Amino acid sequence: MIVAVAAHLYLWHRLVRATTRPGRIRRWLTALTVVLAALVPLRHDGSPLDLWNLCVTKRTHYANVPCEALPEGTTLRRRASGARCPVRIPHSLKPDKSPGYADIMTTPGRSAARRKPPHALTSGPFRRLWTAMSIHGLGDWLSLVALTAVAGTLTAGSGYRAQALAVGGVLLAKLLPAVLLGPPAAALAGRFDRRLTMAGANLAMFALVLSVPLVGTYLWTIIAVVLLELAALLWAPAKDSAVASLVPKERLTSARSLNLLAAYGTAPVAAALFVVVAVATDLGRSLSPGFTARPTDVALLVNAAIYLASAACLLTLKIPPGQASAVPVPSILRQITAGWRHLAADRPVRGLIVGMLGAVAAVGAVVSVARTHIGPGALGGGDAAYGTLLGAVFLGMAFGLSLGPRTLRELSRGRLFGLSIISVGVLLAAAALIHNLVVVVLLTGALAACAGIAWSVGLSAVDAQAGDLGRGRTLSFLQAGARAALIVAVLVAAPLAGLFGHHVVRIAPDVVYRFDGANLVLLVCGLLSVVLGIVSLRHVEGRGGAPLATDLFEALRGRKPVAHSEDDDTGGLFIAFEGGEGSGKTTQSRLLAIWLRDQGFDVVQTREPGSTKVGMRLRAILLDAAHQGLSARSEALLYSADRAEHVEKVIRPALQRGALVVTDRYIDSSLAYQGAGRALDSSEVAKLNEWATGGLLPDLTVLIDVPPSIGLTRFASPADRIEAEPLEFHERVRREFRALAAAAPDRYLVVDGTLPQEEVSRIIQDHVREILPDPVPQESEDSTGTMPAIRD
Numbered sequence: 054m055i056v057a058v059a060a061h062l063y064l065w066h067r068l069v070r071a072t073t074r075p076g077r078i079r080r081w082l083t084a085l086t087v088v089l090a091a092l093v094p095l096r097h098d099g100s101p102l103d104l105w106n107l108c109v110t111k112r113t114h115y116a117n118v119p120c121e122a123l124p125e126g127t128t129l130r131r132r133a134s135g136a137r138c139p140v141r142i143p144h145s146l147k148p149d150k151s152p153g154y155a156d157i158m159t160t161p162g163r164s165a166a167r168r169k170p171p172h173a174l175t176s177g178p179f180r181r182l183w184t185a186m187s188i189h190g191l192g193d194w195l196s197l198v199a200l201t202a203v204a205g206t207l208t209a210g211s212g213y214r215a216q217a218l219a220v221g222g223v224l225l226a227k228l229l230p231a232v233l234l235g236p237p238a239a240a241l242a243g244r245f246d247r248r249l250t251m252a253g254a255n256l257a258m259f260a261l262v263l264s265v266p267l268v269g270t271y272l273w274t275i276i277a278v279v280l281l282e283l284a285a286l287l288w289a290p291a292k293d294s295a296v297a298s299l300v301p302k303e304r305l306t307s308a309r310s311l312n313l314l315a316a317y318g319t320a321p322v323a324a325a326l327f328v329v330v331a332v333a334t335d336l337g338r339s340l341s342p343g344f345t346a347r348p349t350d351v352a353l354l355v356n357a358a359i360y361l362a363s364a365a366c367l368l369t370l371k372i373p374p375g376q377a378s379a380v381p382v383p384s385i386l387r388q389i390t391a392g393w394r395h396l397a398a399d400r401p402v403r404g405l406i407v408g409m410l411g412a413v414a415a416v417g418a419v420v421s422v423a424r425t426h427i428g429p430g431a432l433g434g435g436d437a438a439y440g441t442l443l444g445a446v447f448l449g450m451a452f453g454l455s456l457g458p459r460t461l462r463e464l465s466r467g468r469l470f471g472l473s474i475i476s477v478g479v480l481l482a483a484a485a486l487i488h489n490l491v492v493v494v495l496l497t498g499a500l501a502a503c504a505g506i507a508w509s510v511g512l513s514a515v516d517a518q519a520g521d522l523g524r525g526r527t528l529s530f531l532q533a534g535a536r537a538a539l540i541v542a543v544l545v546a547a548p549l550a551g552l553f554g555h556h557v558v559r560i561a562p563d564v565v566y567r568f569d570g571a572n573l574v575l576l577v578c579g580l581l582s583v584v585l586g587i588v589s590l591r592h593v594e595g596r597g598g599a600p601l602a603t604d605l606f607e608a609l610r611g612r613k614p615v616a617h618s619e620d621d622d623t624g625g626l627f628i629a630f631e632g633g634e635g636s637g638k639t640t641q642s643r644l645l646a647i648w649l650r651d652q653g654f655d656v657v658q659t660r661e662p663g664s665t666k667v668g669m670r671l672r673a674i675l676l677d678a679a680h681q682g683l684s685a686r687s688e689a690l691l692y693s694a695d696r697a698e699h700v701e702k703v704i705r706p707a708l709q710r711g712a713l714v715v716t717d718r719y720i721d722s723s724l725a726y727q728g729a730g731r732a733l734d735s736s737e738v739a740k741l742n743e744w745a746t747g748g749l750l751p752d753l754t755v756l757i758d759v760p761p762s763i764g765l766t767r768f769a770s771p772a773d774r775i776e777a778e779p780l781e782f783h784e785r786v787r788r789e790f791r792a793l794a795a796a797a798p799d800r801y802l803v804v805d806g807t808l809p810q811e812e813v814s815r816i817i818q819d820h821v822r823e824i825l826p827d828p829v830p831q832e833s834e835d836s837t838g839t840m841p842a843i844r845d
């Protein structure tokens with residue numbers, strides 16, 4: 054309810070801002086906004102939510118959204134080399150062809166705005182369900198904060214060690230039931246009516262949360278937490294099924310986003326609520342000596358009331374009778390092993406996954422020692438301080454996740470990912486060593502934001518690699534992995550903090566420094582994160598480029614990375630076509646060269662291997678099927694030798710005279726075929742090629758993406774040595790191409806090569822048009838500008 058009122062307020066405010074100029078009228082309208090928002094009946098199906106649509110469709114960003122989630126005909130805008138160009142989502146695009154193509158900033162055109170399906174919240178029953186879900190989400194997060202705080206309060210007299218272990222125990226009791234009992238609970242939920250299951254789970258949660266302050270023992274707290282989690286396991290599948298039954302198919306995407314908002318967006322609100330309750334209770338205690346309630350007990354009463362409110366909402370809601378879907382849920386262990394086997398075959402993806410899970414574990418470690426660090430630990434705060442610290446974690450994460458792919462757009466995604474994890478580590482170490490509550494809260498918020506950025510950047514890159522594993526399964530793999538990482542973090546952090554206990558170091562006769570178990574855990578996690586970040590950076594750095602520090606400095610100033618090449622002063626434009634066998638590179642590079650020449654450009658169309666005299670001989674050696682068994686390293690060296698010759702004799706001279714160079718294959722082919730295909734160390738292949746080319750990188754790489762099962766069937770002639778490799782080899786190659794594109798979206802255009810040839814050409818031309826140099830030099834324009842206009 055509160056969230057819904059806030060949403061209405063915000064929408065009115067936006068409308069007022071969008072339609073008026075600053076000044077007195079706007080101030081009056083803003084005041085009117087508040088009154089109107091209070092009067093807006095929440096069950097009304099009309100104006101406020103239409104306004105929602107109006108405001109949201111005006112400027113929508115579809116960053117990293119799979120194409121299938123976008124309305125047909127949406128006009129997308131992709132940045133490349135600082136330019137923007139429209140690309141239309143083709144009507145024929147099938148969901149299975151699309152991952153990665155919409156890794157783009159977009160603005161829907163007018164037609165898209167017209168066609169956009171109505172928002173899920175325009176449906177009254179769904180709005181009510183969503184209100185119940187949001188209230189429930191608030192309850193879940195508040196219970197996390199309040200129950201961990203209760204563990205600290207109940208063991209306050211037992212010393213630092215006992216308190217650290219007690220808080221860790223509550224966290225484990227919260228995490229383990231889903232791991233051990235997730236599949237049977239989902240099967241059980243499938244047997245009962247979903248509305249009753251949801252309402253029943255809420256009522257059970259109400260009773261359990263209420264029982265904790267009434268019983269008042271640590272043992273019962275742990276039992277109650279386990280039972281609470283079991284109720285949550287029944288609630289979740291029933292809720293998902295209810296959403297699916299209330300929302301028409303075309304609105305499911307927006308319903309899913311709202312579902313996420315209800316589940317995760319309520320975390321900072323819960324932390325804020327806990328702080329307000331703690332402060333109000335402390336105030337009440339100081340004002341009235343007869344009032345002796347503990348802040349944590351009052352927070353739990355509020356928490357119980359929240360679950361009751363959610364149950365009440367559900368009991369008055371009409372959901373078509375039915376059970377939750379009985380689709381068997383694989384165990385967390387199976388989800389992790391299957392996903393890892395599929396995704397981690399690829400070195401950069403392995404680096405991303407390890408980095409992402411490391412970031413989650415670091416946040417988990419902060420949460421597991423936060424209570425002890427604040428309470429009996431060096432920071433000396435109370436319940437309100439604990440709530441503030443967790444609030445900083447939640448807000449920071451939310452901020453980082455929403456900002457993620459838009460952070461430092463000029464920096465390669467691989468570098469941003471590694472640097473975010475290193476920043477998590479540095480901030481953690483600082484939070485471990487500084488004994489000032491305000492500074493620690495700020496550092497914690499910042500490190501959570503960096504962890505959020507790392508997670509969202511990693512997610513889009515891993516998603517692009519998912520291939521036939523699919524988006525849903527990739528997500529469940531990562532969620533299962535995150536849960537496992539959190540459990541490991543709690544299992545290690547809480548006992549380590551407890552065992553190390555409380556220590557005071559005397560620095561000078563009258564200067565002491567406290568260094569407790571929580572400080573040790575934070576410091577160790579910080580150092581581990583720095584190491585992990587450096588390793589991830591090495592794994593995901595697929596190719597050469599400017600030195601990291603220069604690149605970062607330029608990106609912070611909002612500028613493109615400086616090309617680390619021997620001829621930074623090239624006047625031309627360098628475009629490379631990449632892709633698997635039969636994807637259409639030769640066809641499209643020729644068509645592009647013809648189109649560019651038609652516009653008066655000096656164009657050099659070339660290819661690898663074999664565009665020089667020596668190169669032709671190398672091509673013959675490399676592709677001759679008689680040379681089966683050529684060692685992977687020799688192969689890599691021969692391709693790079695061909696490339697060195699190609700750059701020196703053909704590409705660089707052409708660029709220096711200001712020509713446009715279009716090459717069919719370049720460095721990415723070596724990274725994909727020799728790196729991923731032949732399983733050579735991709736950073737070594739990258740270094741070799743950086744040396745061979747003097748660091749020359751294309752301004753734009755057009756990746757024509759086609760499943761090998763299609764591309765390999767497009768040839769009439771017998772397969773050459775590399776085409777003859779098995780299908781899995783070509784699948785690895787395709788995944789690597791896509792990972793390279795996902796790691797630096799600004800430098801790539803990924804086109805679906807299964808589209809008709811003309812459509813592919815049009816998409817490429819639309820994109821290239823935006824980055825073309827001006828065919829008329831500035832000096833000529835200056836002089837022609839002064840000539841009298843010729844009229845007919």
Ligand SMILES: Nc1ncnc2c1ncn2[C@@H]1O[C@H](COP(=O)(O)OP(=O)(O)OP(=O)(O)O)[C@@H](O)[C@H]1O
Nearest residue numbers: 633634635636637638639640641767806808809810
């Ligand atoms: N979009 C398309 N749809 C269907 N067929 C296509 C498409 N583009 C190209 N082809 C056909 O596929 C075959 C291979 O095309 P092309 O030689 O351009 O691919 P390539 O990627 O350069 O192959 P290689 O891996 O040998 O470099 C040709 O017969 C071409 O006509």
Ligand SMILES: Cc1cn([C@H]2C[C@H](O)[C@@H](COP(=O)(O)O)O2)c(=O)[nH]c1=O
Nearest residue numbers: 661662692718719722723726727775776
């Ligand atoms: C540049 C480059 C190429 N390859 C492979 C990829 C293809 O199978 C052949 C080139 O044939 P095409 O018909 O010209 O596409 O060589 C490679 O393995 N590594 C490379 O660097």
